[in-house]
Each structure stands twice: as C-alpha cells, then as structure tokens.
Amino acid sequence: MKSPYLCLVATLWSLCIKDVLAMDPWEMTWSSEAFGPDGPWHAVSVSIGGNNAKIALYPGAAWTSEILLSTICDNTTISPHCYGDQAGLFDPDQSYSYDNTSLDLPPNGFWSNIAYGYTNAVPIYAKAHRALDSVDIGGAVAQSVNLISISQGYQTYPGGKNYPLQVGVLSLGCPVINQSFSSYTYPINGTFITSSLYEQGIIPSYSYGMHIGSPSLGIPGSLRLGGYDSNRALGQVSSQPVDSGAFPIEMIDISIGVATGGSPWNSSNMTGLLAHDNPTLKSGLKMMVDPTNPYIYLPQSSCDAIAAKLPVTYNSDLGLYFWDTTSSQYTKIVTSPSYLAFTFSKNGVNTEEITIKVPFALLNLTLEAPLVTTPTQYFPCMGTDSNPVLGRAFLQAAFVGVNWSKGDWFLAQAPGPDSSFIENIIIINPSTTSITGSENSWEGTWDSFWTVLSSANSSVNSSTSFPQSSSSGTPSAGLSTGAKAGVGAGAGVGALVIIAAAFWFFLHRRTPDSASNQDSAATQIPVRRAVQRGPVDILDTKRDSIYELDHDRGLAFAPTSQTSGYGNSYGYSPMNKQNVQYSSRQPQSFQQGPYELPSRLSRV
Numbered sequence: 001m002k003s004p005y006l007c008l009v010a011t012l013w014s015l016c017i018k019d020v021l022a023m024d025p026w027e028m029t030w031s032s033e034a035f036g037p038d039g040p041w042h043a044v045s046v047s048i049g050g051n052n053a054k055i056a057l058y059p060g061a062a063w064t065s066e067i068l069l070s071t072i073c074d075n076t077t078i079s080p081h082c083y084g085d086q087a088g089l090f091d092p093d094q095s096y097s098y099d100n101t102s103l104d105l106p107p108n109g110f111w112s113n114i115a116y117g118y119t120n121a122v123p124i125y126a127k128a129h130r131a132l133d134s135v136d137i138g139g140a141v142a143q144s145v146n147l148i149s150i151s152q153g154y155q156t157y158p159g160g161k162n163y164p165l166q167v168g169v170l171s172l173g174c175p176v177i178n179q180s181f182s183s184y185t186y187p188i189n190g191t192f193i194t195s196s197l198y199e200q201g202i203i204p205s206y207s208y209g210m211h212i213g214s215p216s217l218g219i220p221g222s223l224r225l226g227g228y229d230s231n232r233a234l235g236q237v238s239s240q241p242v243d244s245g246a247f248p249i250e251m252i253d254i255s256i257g258v259a260t261g262g263s264p265w266n267s268s269n270m271t272g273l274l275a276h277d278n279p280t281l282k283s284g285l286k287m288m289v290d291p292t293n294p295y296i297y298l299p300q301s302s303c304d305a306i307a308a309k310l311p312v313t314y315n316s317d318l319g320l321y322f323w324d325t326t327s328s329q330y331t332k333i334v335t336s337p338s339y340l341a342f343t344f345s346k347n348g349v350n351t352e353e354i355t356i357k358v359p360f361a362l363l364n365l366t367l368e369a370p371l372v373t374t375p376t377q378y379f380p381c382m383g384t385d386s387n388p389v390l391g392r393a394f395l396q397a398a399f400v401g402v403n404w405s406k407g408d409w410f411l412a413q414a415p416g417p418d419s420s421f422i423e424n425i426i427i428i429n430p431s432t433t434s435i436t437g438s439e440n441s442w443e444g445t446w447d448s449f450w451t452v453l454s455s456a457n458s459s460v461n462s463s464t465s466f467p468q469s470s471s472s473g474t475p476s477a478g479l480s481t482g483a484k485a486g487v488g489a490g491a492g493v494g495a496l497v498i499i500a501a502a503f504w505f506f507l508h509r510r511t512p513d514s515a516s517n518q519d520s521a522a523t524q525i526p527v528r529r530a531v532q533r534g535p536v537d538i539l540d541t542k543r544d545s546i547y548e549l550d551h552d553r554g555l556a557f558a559p560t561s562q563t564s565g566y567g568n569s570y571g572y573s574p575m576n577k578q579n580v581q582y583s584s585r586q587p588q589s590f591q592q593g594p595y596e597l598p599s600r601l602s603r604v
Contacts, residue, residue: 023201023202023203023204023226023427024203024204024226024227024425024427025203025204025209025224025225025226025227025228025425025426025427025428026137026140026197026202026203026224026225026226027223027224028044028059028137028138028223028224028225029044029045029137029138030042030043030044030045030220030221030223031043031044031045031056031087033056033086033087034215034216035056035058035086035087035166035167036166036366036367036368037083037166037367037368037369037370037371037372038294038295038365038366038367038368038371038378038380039215039216039294039365039366039392040215040216040365040366041058041167041212041215041294041392042212042213042214042215042220042221043056043057043058043059043087043167044056044057044058044059044137044170044221044223045138046135046136046137046138046170046193047135047136047137048067048090048095048133048134048135048136049090049092049094049095049096049097049098049133049134050094050095050096050097050098050133050134051091051094051095051096052136053088053090053091053094053095054088055067055087055088055089055090055168056087056088056167057087057167057168057169057170058167058168058169058170058291058292058392059169059170059172059210059212059223059291060169060170060172060210060212060290060291060292060400061116061117061169061170061171061172061291061292062171062172062173062174062245062246063146063171063174063179063245064146064147064148064171064179065135065145065146065147065148065168065169065170065171065192066114066116066128066147066148066150066168066169067090067147067148067149067150067168068084068087068089068090068150068153068165068166068167068168069089069090069091069092069149069150069151070089070090070091071151071152072084072089072150072151072152072153072164072165073085073089074152075152078154078162078163078164079163079164079370081369081370082164083164083165083166083369083370084164084165084166084167086166087166087167087168090149092131092133092149095133097133097134097143098131098132098133099131099132099133100129100130100131100132100149102132102181102188103130103131103132103181103188103190105130105181106130107126107127107128107129107130107148108129108130109127109128109129110127111125111126111127111152112125112126112128113125114126114128114148114150114153116169116292116293117169117288117290117291117292117293117389117391118246118288118290118293118387118389119288119290119293119297119384119386119387119388119389119391120386120387121158121293121295121297121319121382121384121386121389122155122156122157122158122319122382123155123156124153124154124155124165125153125154125155125156126150126151126152126153126154126165127150127151127152127153128148128149128150128151128153129148129149129151130146130147130148130149130181131147131148131149132144132145132146132147132188132190133145133147135193137193137197140193140197140200140202142191142192142193142196142197143191143196144189144190144191145171145190145191145192145193145196146171146179146190146191146192150165150168153165157317157318157319157371158316158317158318158319158382159316159317159318159319161317163370163371164370169292170193171192171193172192172193172194172208172210172225172402173192173193173194173195173206173208173402173404174192174245174404175242175244175245175404175407177191177195177198177199177206178190178191178195179191179192193225194206194207194208194225194226194404195404197225197226198226202226203225203226203227204226204227204427204428204429204430205226205227205403205405205427205428205429205430205432206226206403206404206405206430207225207226207227207401207402207403207404207405207428207432208223208224208225208226208227208228208401208402209222209223209224209227209228209229209232209233209399209400209401209410209426209428209435210222210223210224210228210291210399210400210401211223211229211232211233211395211398211399211400211414211415212291212392212395212396213396213414214362214396214417216365216366217361217362217416217417217449218417219396219415219416219417219419220421222423224425226427226428227425227426227427227428228399228401228425228426228428228435229423229424229425229426230424230425230426230435230436230437230438231415231419231420231421231422231423231424231438231440232399232414232415233399233401233410233412233413233414233435233436233437233438234399234412234413234414234415234437234438234439234440234441234442234445235412235413235437235438235439235442236346236354236412236437237399237410237411237412237434237435237436237437238344238346238347238354238410238411238412239347239348239408239409239410239433239434239435240347240348240408240409240411241348241407241408241409242402242404242407242408242409246288246290247288247289247290247400247402247409247411248286248287248288248289249286249287249289249344249345249411250284250285250286250287250344250345250348250350251274251284251285251286251287251342251343251344252274252284252343252344252345252353253271253272253273253274253275253284253343254273254274254298254302254305254306254340254341254342254343255269255270255271255272255273255340255341255343256269256270256273256306256309256338256339256340256341257269257270257338257339257341257357258336258337258338258339258453259337259338259339259357259443259446259450260337260443260450260452261336261337261452261453261454261455262336262452262453262454262455263336263338263453264329264332264333264336264338264453265309270309273302273305273306274298274302274305275302276301276302276305277301277304277305278299278301278302281299281301281302284345285298285299285388286388287344287388287389287390288387288388288389288390289389289390289394289395289398289400289409289411290389290390290391291391291392291395291400292391293389293391293392294380294391294392294393295320295380295381295382295389295391295392295393296380296381296382296389296390296391296393296394297382297384297386297387297388297389297390297391298381298382298383298384298388299383299384299385299388300383300384300385301383302381302383303321303381303382303383304383306340306381307321307379307381310323310329310333310379311323311324311327311329311330311333312324312379315378318367318371318378319382319383319384320367320378320379320380320381320382321378321379321381322376322377322378322379323364323377323378323379325377332453333360334360334361334363334364335361335450335451336360336450336451336452336453337359337443337446337450337452338359338360339357339358339359339360340357340358340359340360340363341355341356341357341358342355342356342358342390342394343355344356344411347434354411354412356394356397356398356411356412356413357397357413357442358393358394358396358397358398359397359416359446359450361449361450362393362396362397363379363380363393364377364379365377365378365379365380365393366378380393395414396414397413397414397416398411398412398413398414399411399412399413399414399437401428401435403428403430403432403433405430405431406430406431406432406433408432408433408434410434410435412437413437413442415440415442415445416442416445416446416449417445417446417449418444418445418446418447418448418449419440419445424438
C-alpha cells in the first residue's frame with residue numbers, strides 16, 4: 001500500500017512539472033505608431049509606474065532602460081516643439097512606486113554623457129537620475145526595474161548642432177539576473193523585464209528573440225521573451241558569446257549584390273567594401289549589433305566605399321548620405337533585388353561564415369523634423385571614430401536573440417514584406433546554446449516587392465572585387481585582369497599581322513622595307529594607385545571601468561564624441577568620394593522555394 005504522503009508528493013511534483021511545461025514565450029506588444037525622425041522605426045508599448053503611464057520604447061538595450069520624463073519638454077531652447085510627446089513621456093510625480101532616492105549613484109541629477117547604446121557617434125548629454133519602478137508589459141508586471149530617467153537632454157550630431165530626444169530605450173536584460181547596488185544599509189536589486197518574468201515563472205528562460213521589421217515596408221516587429229519565432233530566422237543561425245551585455249561579432253567584409261535579374265551597376269557582385277582604401281581592416285572588424293542605435297556605424301572609409309556606388313551626397317552636418325531621388329539609378333537600386341551584404345565569422349570561429357543581406361529598399365529611410373525641414377530620403381551609413389555598430393537600419397533585415405543564462409547570442413537573416421508571418425514559436429530552454437532557423441526562402445519573402453531588372457541593365461561581367469590598398473602607397477604590382485586581357489589580344493593580333501606580312505612578301509617579292517608595319521601592342525589599362533589613408537587601432541574588447549558599475553552601458557562614455565567605450569579612440573582620414581565602376585566575371589544563382597510554415601510551439 002502506497003503511503004498517502006508519497007502520493008501527495010507525486011501529485012505536487014506532477015503539478016510543478018505541468019506548470020513548467022505550460023510556460024510559453026511572452027509576446028511583447030508593438031506600438032500602433034512608428035517613430036523617427038530617422039526611420040520610421042517600430043517600438044514596443046509598455047506601462048511604467050503606479051499610474052500605468054503608456055510609453056513606446058525602442059527595445060534591445062542591455063542593463064538599463066532609459067526613459068524620458070515629462071520635464072524634458074520644459075526646455076524650449078533646442079526646439080519649441082515637444083517631439084517626445086508622440087511616444088509618450090513619464091511623469092514620476094504621478095507614480096506612487098517611483099523611487100529615485102535609494103540609488104545614490106551616477107547619474108544622480110547632474111548633467112552627464114548618457115549612452116543609449118554602444119556607440120557614441122551621436123553623443124547624448126542629459127540631466128538624469130537612477131531610479132526604480134514597475135513596468136507592465138501587457139499583463140505581466142516587473143517590479144523594481146532598473147531605470148535611468150532623463151529630465152533634460154539632447155543629442156549632438158557631427159556638425160555640432162543639438163537636437164531633442166524623442167524616444168527612450170527598453171532593456172531586455174544582461175548577463176546577470178539582477179543588478180545589485182550597494183547602499184549604506186543593504187544591497188538594492190534592480191531587475192529587468194526579462195529576468196523578472198523568468199523568476200516569476202511566466203517565461204521558460206531568461207532569453208528573447210527579436211526582429212524589429214520595417215513600418216514603411218509593412219514588416220511587423222516580432223519580440224518574444226523566453227523564445228522566438230523561427231520564421232523570423234531564415235537559414236543558418238550564428239551563435240557567439242555575449243561580452244558584458246554587448247553582442248560582438250567579427251565582420252569579414254561588406255559587399256553589394258543582386259539577388260536575381262539584371263544589375264543597376266556594371267556588376268552584380270561587388271566585394272571588398274569594408275577594407276577599401278583602409279588596409280588595416282583587411283583582417284576584419286569587430287562590430288557590435290545594437291538595436292538601440294539607429295544607423296550603421298562604420299569607419300568613414302567603408303561608408304565612402306559603399307556610397308561611391310550609390311547616387312547619394314554626403315551631408316556633413318548630420319554625418320549621413322542623402323539619396324538623389326531625381327536619379328534614375330536611385331529608383332533602380334531601391335526597387336530592384338539589390339542588397340548590401342555583411343559577411344561575418346559564424347559561431348565565433350574563423351573557419352565558417354554567415355552573410356546577412358539588407359535590401360536597399362530598407363536602406364531608403366526618411367529624415368524628418370527636427371533633423372531636416374522637409375522629409376528627406378537618406379542612406380543610413382554614418383562614418384565614425386567611435387565604436388562600430390550595426391543598429392536598427394541593419395536589424396530591419398536581421399534576427400537577433402540571446403540566452404542570457406548561457407551567455408550566447410544569435411544572428412540570422414530575417415524575412416521581407418512578402419512573408420506570410422505565420423508564427424512558429426520555439427521555446428528557448430535555460431540550457432540552450434544554439435537555435436535553428438526556418439528553411440523558408442529569403443528571396444521568396446521579397447518576390448512581389450522587387451522589380452527585377454532585365455539583363456540589359458548590366459554588363460556581361462557579374463563580379464567585382466575592390467583591390468586593397470597597399471600599405472606603402474605605391475601602385476599595386478602587376479597588371480589588372482583587363483590589362484592582361486588587352487596585352488593577350490594585342491599579341492594575337494600581332495601574330496596575325498606577321499603571318500599576313502610574310503604571305504604578302506611571298507606573293508609580291510617585296511623588300512622588307514616596303515612591308516607595312518603594324519603596331520601589335522594593346523593599350524595597357526592604367527594601374528589604379530593605392531593610397532594609404534592612415535592607421536587604425538583595432539578596438540580592444542573590454543570596457544573602461546567607471547564607478548562600481550563598470551558593466552553599465554549607460555555610463556560607458558565620458559562627455560566627448562571621441563571616446564570609445566571599448567578601448568582607445570581611432571581616426572580616419574577624409575576619403576575620395578568619386579564614383580568608380582569595376583567589372584568582373586562570376587555569375588550568381590539563388591535558390592527559390594516555398595517559405596510558409598504552419599504555426600506551432602516547439603522547444604530547443
């Protein structure tokens with residue numbers, strides 16, 4: 001006969017197991033509005049404080065959420081219009097749970113440099129406090145969430161002009177469950193929405209998976225806490241270690257390609273753009289993937305190499321490139337299957353690669369007031385000597401996720417506007433170190449959007465590699481492929497001429513002096529000169545220690561645009577922005593296929 005106590009234990013155990021298995025990833029709610037002034041961008045909707053103030057925030061920060069207070073609009077010096085009203089502002093006086101006194105640590109009400117993300121290319125200077133308050137994400141509430149509340153602030157663009165802040169950022173966790181702060185009496189724990197839901201048993205793991213999508217192209221955002229939608233991760237998925245809350249990855253190259261059909265250029269595949277005119281980048285560049293920063297932040301030489309292939313002009317005030325919308329080339333590029341490709345080391349090793357393709361349709365973004373007086377289409381590459389970062393512009397086309405418990409983050413290709421967006425939700429378990437993506441065709445998720453160009457739009461050549469500059473600044477050795485071909489053709493013509501001359505001599509018995517001389521040498525294509533632009537120090541991977549919170553992204557920078565939070569700053573010389581076209585000979589083919597899967601829930 002079984003003991004009644006044993007039966008009771010077995011029953012309770014089965015109920016616990018059932019509850020654990022019943023935990024599903026939590027779906028975050030996206031705002032019905034899109035935000036700028038350099039997007040449009042999706043943002044998630046949350047309620048903060050005891051009065052449940054509804055606010056839209058850009059998701060994806062690590063460690064600390066930055067929120068804008070209602071007092072930010074009191075200062076009309078920068079702008080008479082309050083641009084922060086659209087996303088919503090938080091009034092701490094209306095929240096009974098708001099606490100900005102327990103944490104006597106910087107920023108503690110003084111003006112200082114505040115970092116939304118991991119680059120300081122557009123520094124934010126703000127008056128802010130550390131604080132704790134509750135955050136409701138649509139029915140699940142996280143208490144004592146770690147906040148930096150900004151009462152006054154602005155951002156300074158490369159031209160030196162200040163612009164108002166508009167939208168805050170939401171932290172989705174960090175490598176620890178809670179952020180512990182020292183006090184005079186006892187430690188105070190600040191938490192994050194992801195860790196709080198995990199500790200409450202609402203989600204199966206301390207993790208998330210996200211694709212921010214694109215409002216202008218109708219690609220909805222997707223953010224699941226404790227799991228991910230595998231239909232937002234197409235093909236292979238790269239898994240690599242988290243670095244103190246940051247998502248670093250080694251970028252090998254940047255290229256321009258065409259998925260199918262003709263090319264707007266003389267080539268359908270142009271490689272070598274990362275290290276063009278900057279040989280120190282030949283071995284690659286460590287990038288940070290960061291959803292809280294808007295642009296693609298690269299060395300100036302890399303941005304210029306890409307821009308040289310596009311109908312754009314550089315705006316030095318904003319440090320961005322404006323599309324020439326009157327150019328026929330502009331229309332071809334942003335509506336055709338043309339893309340900017342980023343190639344990385346896969347899984348943190350140098351023997352495998354993964355490429356994320358960002359169609360130029362997603363890089364045709366809009367600047368609005370207060371950055372410009374009239375809406376202006378722009379290409380979101382910003383040259384910087386701060387940390388190189390792939391921000392929201394890149395993540396429109398990429399899936400990003402993380403399992404904080406194991407310290408691994410994930411990167412994959414994301415779908416385009418033709419995706420069915422049928423969800424296939426996968427649970428990330430606490431022990432998960434790698435995830436799988438969908439086998440859906442990436443090209444298939446763009447088919448009806450693209451206008452495929454005829455092959456007449458491009459030359460017979462289909463692959464071009466930008467030559468790397470020699471470190472000595474002297475011309476590169478040897479002849480180019482075109483020059484060698486020209487010499488070969490000339491030699492062939494010369495041989496035919498000699499035979500013809502001999503035949504003429506045999507028939508007419510003419511003297512050699514009367515024979516016609518013919519130049520058999522082909523015109524040699526001039527060798528391009530390679531000019532070194534200046535040294536570049538490769539960034540180290542450890543953050544500067546500031547206060548006891550050396551891992552806190554919000555205090556990573558001193559108040560200067562020249563400071564690198566991951567090491568010494570590094571500089572780049574001005575670049576030659578002339579358009580140069582090259583050609584090559586390798587055709588490309590891309591697999592097409594089905595891309596719809598039924599919705600279901602799985603575990604990894």
